[in-house]
Amino acid sequence: MDSPPEADLSTDELFARTLQGDEEDAGAWRAIWQLHHRGGEDVFQRAAAWLQSSSAKERGRGANVLAQLDFRNRSPELVARFTDALLPALAKEQDAAVLEAMAAALGHLGDPRAVPALLPLKDHPDAHVRFGVVMGLSGHRDAQALQALIHLSRDFDETVREWATFTLGSQAREVDTLELREALVERLSEDHPKIRGEALLGLALRKDARALEPLRRVLEEGVVTTLDVEAAQALEDVSLLPPLRELRESVNEEDDDPEFRAVLFEAIHVLESLSR
Structure with missing residues (x-):
């Protein structure tokens, strides 16, 4: 039997589906996009809770969901709230794939507080993390962000x-x-x-x-x-x-x-x- 379309799934089912397959699984990303569109307090609370999970995959998916949650009607207050959830999680994260997801999520949000939080990662030994830093800084034009991007333009x-x-x-x-x-x-x-x-x-x-x-x-x-x-x-x-x-x-x-x-x-x- 075919799986139901994402729009017909409950929020619980969508979050469960985000964990299927590998990081680039198409079905998982369709579920993430549906959560972005669905939005609301329940989705936010679940994604924010996943940032504190013992599972690296859940932490990464929590960041993926927050990245563009409520993107159609996202107020500065929501951006600040999502950033408030991500920054402390980023500060203690060790998994490279999750760091990349969190950095990219901060790039989507565009909160200037992300810049000083991302700068220490510009020399991270994992290239995926450094790529995430580029994504995280790409929308910022202050001197620190530009200096870091110049540094990353020389990356090996x-x-x-x-x-x-x-x-x-x-x-x-x-x-x-x-x-x-x-x-x-x-x-x-x-x-x-x-x-x-x-x-x-x-x-x-x-x-x-x-x-x-x-x-x-x-x-x-x-x-x-x-x-x-x-x-x-x-x-x-x-x-x-x-x-x-x-x-x-x-x-x-x-x-x-x-x-x-x-x-x-x-x-x-x-x-x-x-x-x-």
Whole structure:
């Protein structure tokens, strides 16, 4: 017999279902999303209680539920209340998977009190925790958060570096400091196309001329990603039109990514309009 849809389950049944499978189990996450939508005091109390459980999985799922609980109508008072539940739990947590979940939950909540709580974890030996710290700090723009993200953009783990560079380059595009730009320039030597692309785009959005020649080399000789093409458009340097046009000639409409083609054609259109 098929399982009933999540919306028909009781709150008890939904919490039980969040524990099925591994951390990425699709059914568990559907139950978590249903709890987010259901919201209310009962869901909050159960999730907060799970933060104190002897089971690491329950503690992690409690954080997953609190992350976006009542997200459609979440007042500052609710954000503060959910953060009040998470911060003391984070301070005593030792399990890496739970630390990652709690850090990411704090990122969803956006309470500035999360910043000093997360800073001690930026050098945690587990890369998953450091990734959680990036997620937790991604919405903050104060000096401490940005300094930690710059530090994490130099992390030896590629995923941590990629997301920290993305946060600094694109998400925090309204921030423009010398130190932030230098951190992005450091990532131009990356072999990883996405990390390099995030750095190029971040510099291009700030109209930093140091992006031009590395970007030209990528367009002419390298593995070109959507990020590189977006960077060419953002930099608004018409000298990039020739390699972009050559790239357009090599695109196979049947085999290539339609999103890549759309971004490429848009970049060419924008630069051609600037050259007129």
